[in-house]
Amino acid sequence: MLDIDTLDHSRLQLVPPLAPILVTGGAGFLGSHLCDELVGRGRSVICLDNLLTGQKANIAHLLDHPGFRFIDHDVIDPIALEVSAIYNLACPASPPHYQRDPVHTLKTSVFGAINLLDIARANDAPIFHASTSEIYGDPDVHPQPETYWGHTNSWGPRACYDEGKRCAETLFFDHVRQYGIDARLARIFNTYGPRMAIEDGRVVSNFIVQALTNGEITIYGDGTQTRSFCYVSDLIDGFLKLMALPQAPETPINLGNPVEFTMIELAHRIIALTGSRARIVHRPLPEDDPTQRRPVIERARALLDWEPTIGLSEGLQRTIAYFDALLGERSHAAGRAAV
Numbered sequence: 001m002l003d004i005d006t007l008d009h010s011r012l013q014l015v016p017p018l019a020p021i022l023v024t025g026g027a028g029f030l031g032s033h034l035c036d037e038l039v040g041r042g043r044s045v046i047c048l049d050n051l052l053t054g055q056k057a058n059i060a061h062l063l064d065h066p067g068f069r070f071i072d073h074d075v076i077d078p079i080a081l082e083v084s085a086i087y088n089l090a091c092p093a094s095p096p097h098y099q100r101d102p103v104h105t106l107k108t109s110v111f112g113a114i115n116l117l118d119i120a121r122a123n124d125a126p127i128f129h130a131s132t133s134e135i136y137g138d139p140d141v142h143p144q145p146e147t148y149w150g151h152t153n154s155w156g157p158r159a160c161y162d163e164g165k166r167c168a169e170t171l172f173f174d175h176v177r178q179y180g181i182d183a184r185l186a187r188i189f190n191t192y193g194p195r196m197a198i199e200d201g202r203v204v205s206n207f208i209v210q211a212l213t214n215g216e217i218t219i220y221g222d223g224t225q226t227r228s229f230c231y232v233s234d235l236i237d238g239f240l241k242l243m244a245l246p247q248a249p250e251t252p253i254n255l256g257n258p259v260e261f262t263m264i265e266l267a268h269r270i271i272a273l274t275g276s277r278a279r280i281v282h283r284p285l286p287e288d289d290p291t292q293r294r295p296v297i298e299r300a301r302a303l304l305d306w307e308p309t310i311g312l313s314e315g316l317q318r319t320i321a322y323f324d325a326l327l328g329e330r331s332h333a334a335g336r337a338a339v
Contacts, residue, residue: 018084019123020044020067024075024116025089027054029195030130030188033236034087035059039068046081050074052104053092058195075112076104081119085243086127088116091165093132095158095286096201102160109164113171117181126182128243129172131252133189133293134162143258143294146187146251156288169252176248184242184249189256189295193232193315194322198330204229204316207267208323211276221285223264228294230257231315234308241304249303256295257308273316 021038025031026047031054038045044067047059051072062068073079075090091108092098098105113129120127136144137152152162175181192204200206210217238255261269267280300306 018043019082020046020069020084022046022048022081022083022086022116022119023089024048024087024112025054025091025130027051027056027059027070028089029058029093029193029197029200030191030232030235031087031089032058032195033193033232034089034239035062035068037236037240039065043067045069046071046083048073048075048079049090053094053097053197055195055197074108075115076107078115078118080122083119083123083125085125086116086120087130087239087243088112088127089130091130091161093161094201095161096199098161099157102157105160106164109161109168110171113168117171117175117183120181120183121175121179126184126243126248127172128239129168129183129185130239131169131185131187132161132165133187133254133256133295134158135166135169135187135252136290136293137162138288138290139292142292143260143296144254145296146254146299153288157286158288182248184245185252186239186242186255187252187295188235189230189254189293190227191230191232191235191256193319195232196319196323198323198326203227203263203266204270204319205323207270208274208316208320209327211270211274211278212320212324212327214277216281217267217271217276217278218283219263219267219280220283220289221263222282223267223280224262225285225290226260226262226292226294227266228257228260229266229312229315230255230308231310231318234310238300238304238306241306245303249299251299253299253303254295254297255300255306256297257312258295258297259312260292260294261312269312270316270320273313274320 027049196205
């Protein structure tokens, strides 16, 4: 029998604990859900966010957790950290947010990518990058496979986001070729769920808030443009499966729901689920707004054994409940302030 008391403990080779996982944009909609999942799996997490669009409320429940650390920092500025893996989710994703300061949005995608790739190189750490279906622009190939190069406007009002993400993809794959970085890129299609901001500006949150407040539901254009909607928990599962692969894929991977809906269909479904008295109004279609968007997810199915499991009605019900509670809290707070 091994006598523990006679061991020379100074000569034991102890396995060091894993360094934390870095999640940039970790106080945002997607980032906070990812932080939840990683902490729930027993991993230490550094959440880095400048709170430009992220919200401290999204991670408030994690701030006292011993395995969680929040750093208020902008990824366009270099930072040195010891980490075991990186998830880069730092960038405003809704048009009202990324168009508010388009130069900063572009810097976030480009300078942020450079700084995070430097951290990955310094730590020999795998890095996940949240790219976007906006890479495809207003597509003339439908649905969109990863092999489609896109149809984008490099100087329009959406270009700061679209072209910033395209440049970031170039930076990641050039680092793969030049430095041997382990990089995994997901092209994310429309995602929704709890923790979207009330002022997010994207269609699901807009329609739900407008329906719950019995206002006007604003449809841009004639409403026949299409999107496919992925519930947030399904998307986070895709992130984790992509990072769990023993070897990085040689291309970006589409992550999204391949079921397609028109904006008119989405509006009527939300009206029905909320019992709203809101009426639909039409406004001019914004410049460069894509007319159709649906992912081909065969690579995700084959490589990750992944596809969405939450249907639109179930996901909308969960999201409506979140916004209903949030609006109730705001109304209650406003009532207290008025007293």
